[in-house]
Amino acid sequence: MRKTPENQPPDTQKSRSASHEARRNERESAADRAIPLPSHLVGSGSLDRLVDTARDYARAATAENTNKAYTADWKHFTRWCRLKGTDPLPPSPEVIGLYLTELTAPQGKAPAMSTSTIDRRLSGLAWNYAQRGFSLDRKDRHIVAILAGIKRKHARPPAQKEAILPDDIRAMVATLPHDLRGLRDRAILLLGYAGGLRRSEIVRLDRSKDDTPDSAGWVEIFEDGALLRLDAKTGWREVEIGRGSSEQTCPVHALEQWLHFSKIDFGPIFVRTSRDGKRALDTRLNDKHVARLIKATVLKSGIRAELPEAERLALFSGHSxxxxxxxxxxxxxxxxxxxxxxxxxEMTRRYQRRRDRFRINLTKAAGL
Known part of the structure; x- marks a missing residue:
C-alpha cells in the first residue's frame, strides 16, 4: 500500500511541512541576496567582487535595524498569504488592503497594531517588492482608502517613553559597581545622556576613524571634552560633550576611565567583557544592551518605585x-x-517632557 499524506504518521507530515517551509524561506532569502545583472554579464567571474561590493552597498542603503524590521515584515506578510490561500507575488493592492485591515483586528491572541506600525509595515512591503523587481503603488485607491479609514478610526497620540532626569541618571550610575563592567556601563549611560545619543549610535562608536567597517562614528578626547563624529539618520554630524562639574557624573571622565582600564586603543569602544569581568573582549555590544542596562538601573535605583515593576520597565527605553x-x-x-x-x-519639542508650553502666549499677543 502506497503511503499518502492522509495515512502517514503525523510526525512525517510535520517534517515534510517544515522541510517545504524551509525550502520556501531559502528561495526567498536567495532572492533577497541576488542582484540582477544584464544577461551578457551573468557568469562573468571578473565581476564577482563588484557584485559582492554592490550587494554590501545595497544593504547599507538602510539602517541595520530597518533591514531587520523589513525582513520580519515580509515573513509576516508571506505567512499570512499562505494561510489565506493567496500568493504574495505579484503585488495585489486588494490583497494588501485586506492584510492591513486584519492588522487592526487580528484573529487569535495577536494584539492589534498601532497605526504607526501599520504604516511602517506598508513601507516594509513596498521595499521588499522593490527588491524583487516589482512596484507597489501605495497610492492605489484600495490601499489609500483603507489606510485613511484605519488612521481616522484608530489613530492615537504616540506613546512616549518617560524622560530620565538629572537626579535619575545620578541615581542610576550610583547603582553600578566599580569593576570593569561597571566602568563600561557608567560610560554608556553618561555618554548617551550628555550626547543625546541613540542606543545604536552609542554601541557603534569606534576609538578612531576607519577602525572597523561596521562603525558609525569615532571619538576624539580633548582637555575640555570629547568630540563625537557620528554617521546618523540625518547624515554625518558632530556632537560636543563637555566635561562635567563632578568626576562621579562626568561623561568624559567615565569614558576615559573605561578606555584606560579596558586598554582599548583601537576598534569598537563598547565591547563585551570576559566572564570573570577582568578583560575587555573584541566583540562589539549589541544596542539591546543599552535598553537592558537602562531598565536594570531604573529598577535598582528605585525610580518610580510606587509603580509595579512591569509598569516601571515599560516606561523607560533607550529613548529615555x-x-x-x-x-x-x-x-x-x-x-x-x-x-x-x-x-x-518640532521634532525636538516631542522629546521635551518638561517645558513651558505657554511661554509664548499668542492669546495676549493678539490683544485678548
Whole structure:
C-alpha cells in the first residue's frame, strides 16, 4: 500500500511541512541576496567582487535595524498569504488592503497594531517588492482608502517613553559597581545622556576613524571634552560633550576611565567583557544592551518605585536618555536640536517632557 499524506504518521507530515517551509524561506532569502545583472554579464567571474561590493552597498542603503524590521515584515506578510490561500507575488493592492485591515483586528491572541506600525509595515512591503523587481503603488485607491479609514478610526497620540532626569541618571550610575563592567556601563549611560545619543549610535562608536567597517562614528578626547563624529539618520554630524562639574557624573571622565582600564586603543569602544569581568573582549555590544542596562538601573535605583515593576520597565527605553537631555538642558532650544541631530525644532519639542508650553502666549499677543 502506497503511503499518502492522509495515512502517514503525523510526525512525517510535520517534517515534510517544515522541510517545504524551509525550502520556501531559502528561495526567498536567495532572492533577497541576488542582484540582477544584464544577461551578457551573468557568469562573468571578473565581476564577482563588484557584485559582492554592490550587494554590501545595497544593504547599507538602510539602517541595520530597518533591514531587520523589513525582513520580519515580509515573513509576516508571506505567512499570512499562505494561510489565506493567496500568493504574495505579484503585488495585489486588494490583497494588501485586506492584510492591513486584519492588522487592526487580528484573529487569535495577536494584539492589534498601532497605526504607526501599520504604516511602517506598508513601507516594509513596498521595499521588499522593490527588491524583487516589482512596484507597489501605495497610492492605489484600495490601499489609500483603507489606510485613511484605519488612521481616522484608530489613530492615537504616540506613546512616549518617560524622560530620565538629572537626579535619575545620578541615581542610576550610583547603582553600578566599580569593576570593569561597571566602568563600561557608567560610560554608556553618561555618554548617551550628555550626547543625546541613540542606543545604536552609542554601541557603534569606534576609538578612531576607519577602525572597523561596521562603525558609525569615532571619538576624539580633548582637555575640555570629547568630540563625537557620528554617521546618523540625518547624515554625518558632530556632537560636543563637555566635561562635567563632578568626576562621579562626568561623561568624559567615565569614558576615559573605561578606555584606560579596558586598554582599548583601537576598534569598537563598547565591547563585551570576559566572564570573570577582568578583560575587555573584541566583540562589539549589541544596542539591546543599552535598553537592558537602562531598565536594570531604573529598577535598582528605585525610580518610580510606587509603580509595579512591569509598569516601571515599560516606561523607560533607550529613548529615555535623549528625552532626558532634551527635557533637562536649560539652554536655547536650537542647541538641543543640534545635539540630538533633529532636522526640525518640532521634532525636538516631542522629546521635551518638561517645558513651558505657554511661554509664548499668542492669546495676549493678539490683544485678548
Amino acid at each position: 536618555l535623549r528625552a532626558g537631555l532634551a527635557s533637562s538642558a536649560e539652554v536655547d532650544e536650537r542647541y538641543v536640536q543640534k545635539q540630538l541631530g533633529h532636522a526640525s525644532a
